[in-house]
Amino acid sequence: MTKSLKRMATMQRMQVTGLDFFYKNGYYNTSIDDILKELSLSKGAFYYHFESKEDFFIQIIENLLVRKMYSQLIEPIEGHDNTLDLITQCFEEALETAVHNEFDFGFVLSNFINEFNGKNETIMKHLNDILRIWEVNLVSAVQRGKFNGHIDRHVDSEGVAVYLMSSYIGVRTLMVETAPSARKYRFMSQLRQYFKSLEPKTATV
Amino acid sequence: MTKSLKRMATMQRMQVTGLDFFYKNGYYNTSIDDILKELSLSKGAFYYHFESKEDFFIQIIENLLVRKMYSQLIEPIEGHDNTLDLITQCFEEALETAVHNEFDFGFVLSNFINEFNGKNETIMKHLNDILRIWEVNLVSAVQRGKFNGHIDRHVDSEGVAVYLMSSYIGVRTLMVETAPSARKYRFMSQLRQYFKSLEPKTATV
DNA sequence: CTATTTACCGACCACGTGGTTTGTGGGTCA
DNA sequence: TGACCCACAAACCACGTGGTCGGTAAATAG
Numbered sequence: 111m112t113k114s115l116k117r118m119a120t121m122q123r124m125q126v127t128g129l130d131f132f133y134k135n136g137y138y139n140t141s142i143d144d145i146l147k148e149l150s151l152s153k154g155a156f157y158y159h160f161e162s163k164e165d166f167f168i169q170i171i172e173n174l175l176v177r178k179m180y181s182q183l184i185e186p187i188e189g190h191d192n193t194l195d196l197i198t199q200c201f202e203e204a205l206e207t208a209v210h211n212e213f214d215f216g217f218v219l220s221n222f223i224n225e226f227n228g229k230n231e232t233i234m235k236h237l238n239d240i241l242r243i244w245e246v247n248l249v250s251a252v253q254r255g256k257f258n259g260h261i262d263r264h265v266d267s268e269g270v271a272v273y274l275m276s277s278y279i280g281v282r283t284l285m286v287e288t289a290p291s292a293r294k295y296r297f298m299s300q301l302r303q304y305f306k307s308l309e310p311k312t313a314t315v
Numbered sequence: 316m317t318k319s320l321k322r323m324a325t326m327q328r329m330q331v332t333g334l335d336f337f338y339k340n341g342y343y344n345t346s347i348d349d350i351l352k353e354l355s356l357s358k359g360a361f362y363y364h365f366e367s368k369e370d371f372f373i374q375i376i377e378n379l380l381v382r383k384m385y386s387q388l389i390e391p392i393e394g395h396d397n398t399l400d401l402i403t404q405c406f407e408e409a410l411e412t413a414v415h416n417e418f419d420f421g422f423v424l425s426n427f428i429n430e431f432n433g434k435n436e437t438i439m440k441h442l443n444d445i446l447r448i449w450e451v452n453l454v455s456a457v458q459r460g461k462f463n464g465h466i467d468r469h470v471d472s473e474g475v476a477v478y479l480m481s482s483y484i485g486v487r488t489l490m491v492e493t494a495p496s497a498r499k500y501r502f503m504s505q506l507r508q509y510f511k512s513l514e515p516k517t518a519t520v
Numbered sequence: 521c522t523a524t525t526t527a528c529c530g531a532c533c534a535c536g537t538g539g540t541t542t543g544t545g546g547g548t549c550a
Numbered sequence: 551t552g553a554c555c556c557a558c559a560a561a562c563c564a565c566g567t568g569g570t571c572g573g574t575a576a577a578t579a580g
Binding site: 138139215216220221224228241242266268273280283286288297299300304308 | 340343344420421426429430432434439443446471473474477480481482483485488493502504505506508509512513
């Protein structure tokens with residue numbers, strides 16, 4: 111059983127640096143040799159642990175990407191406090207992390223969706239699953255907000271979710287090259303403006 | 316001078332189908348041979364007209380991409396009517412075009428920005444130039460709106476521009492795979508909601 | 521009619537790719 | 551001690567890539 115442990119450890123190492131490379135250079139622009147060279151491993155090792163490059167990537171999605179999404183964009187908004195505040199703070203922190211990341215190449219999920227779109231249906235399905243989970247959680251959060259009286263009852267929950275996802279995906283793309291900090295600030299400011307328009311109209315809560 | 320005409324015609328054909336392929340499959344995933352095969356031309360023809368694959372792509376940007384951006388997202392908002400209405404209609408039409416495009420692979424510009432980010436600085440510069448032009452024009456439009464009394468004077472023009480670009484880029488990514496029509500509708504609905512919050516607060520205009 | 525240029529052909533090259541296969545050292549188990 | 555298996559090494563293969571280069575028919579120029 112000690113072998114199994116070593117196996118897991120090696121696979122984990124490969125996946126972690128694999129995601130690094132895929133995120134930075136893209137999937138098709140990263141060769142298995144690149145990853146192997148970084149880890150001082152050989153082709154034999156790779157194909158001993160994984161069936162193919164595609165299988166390797168799918169496992170990365172399931173093991174690393176999904177968890178990253180949960181911890182950064184889903185769990186933080188699951189509470190029962192004011193939904194709009196939760197989302198605001200969640201986005202704020204996610205964007206701040208990106209600003210301070212010297213090697214930021216945009217939003218991992220949307221980058222991959224972009225790259226695989228029209229090229230690999232299998233992988234696209236996995237990525238879209240994550241997107242769906244995110245969307246569902248946002249919708250639930252908005253509905254909680256309506257129930258708790260922080261959001262006007264006439265607001266379209268699905269609409270807000272789509273709008274939030276859109277703007278987040280977009281701003282992460284915009285922040286990649288030019289003035290990430292300034293763009294983050296402007297974005298958050300307008301997000302708050304938008305959120306204000308979602309508050310109940312009868313009275314201040 | 317008739318030669319020059321044929322030259323131009325061939326180059327144009329190459330660029331047009333080149334953009335098609337690059338948009339659909341990505342730059343690095345499209346081989347020159349793919350394009351040449353489609354046109355029944357040879358390597359010799361290609362390297363007679365263009366210095367390299369990169370040079371070829373840059374010319375595509377300058378000749379085709381820039382104009383597409385202008386006609387679809389910049390010129391439509393240049394008028395002196397109500398800015399918010401102009402932008403609304405501009406986005407509405409752009410998204411509607413995408414919905415009805417059977418071969419929609421997202422927002423051309425942001426797709427390329429995504430692909431070249433961190434890989435090709437030269438091309439990135441060209442793409443960012445287009446992004447800047449778009450941004451500047453949006454800012455101007457908002458300022459016109461403030462001047463004309465359609466937008467509250469306290470609104471941050473740059474902020475609105477960033478927010479608009481973000482949301483548009485993002486929704487185009489979201490529309491690629493799942494329910495483009497529904498997402499377009501929800502997006503436009505929330506955009507109008509956001510725009511309402513930008514109107515002057517003193518009186519209805 | 522000749523000389524030159526234009527626009528293009530297609531064979532060729534070096535190289536990097538995903539994937540296969542054979543081999544091997546070190547640990548496990550009887 | 552000997553049989554066996556796990557985790558990996560490394561040579562190898564077919565193929566696609568961007569790019570080069572010598573050639574050539576047709577158009578143009580003198």
